[in-house]
Amino acid sequence: KAGVTQTPRYLIKTRGQQVTLSCSPISGHRSVSWYQQTPGQGLQFLFEYFSETQRNKGNFPGRFSGRQFSNSRSEMNVSTLELGDSALYLCASSGTDFYEQYFGPGTRLTVT
């Protein structure tokens, strides 16, 4: 079974631009969660999607948004990028028991 995949793996953007990151969950998993990881703040929850609906949201500004498609693939979008958005963005998928989250390799975003 293929694992969680994320594209792109690395991204460099300029302040003020927007970015879209993609996550493909493990086949059969319907829950996708997104996290931001930085050295100073650790792993912080962004949002979770289940069956195309946002089920949970963390404490991030409205510049961070996401969506999930009918095939469970998910995208997250960050608009008006700031230097502080430089981070590793991880997505994780869960099966129906929500017991364990499987993480993808992450997208390393650098904002200059």
Added chain:
Amino acid sequence: GQNIDQPTEMTATEGAIVQINCTYQTSGFNGLFWYQQHAGEAPTFLSYNVLDGLEEKGRFSSFLSRSKGYSYLLLKELQMKDSASYLCAVRDHDYKLSFGAGTTVTVRA
């Protein structure tokens, strides 16, 4: 919200045992997880506790006391490859996962 505390760093010798403590304050509890994360890699699942007691999985064991808001991860027979960051995470009733800052474990020969 959740408040999760764990030590920043720990160092131990190859073959030894290390215990990583995690305390949490939560507005709702629906399970505690431990993840391992090697530098530059994604976190990988180690253990899950939802009831009080000890869960053993090979060289790794995890303990939970819900009344005390306390968990620990026990790593036995340490190997060099165990050098990594260990993340304690608490899930609330909405299935939202909150992570601690992580404990960096360094295993020395």
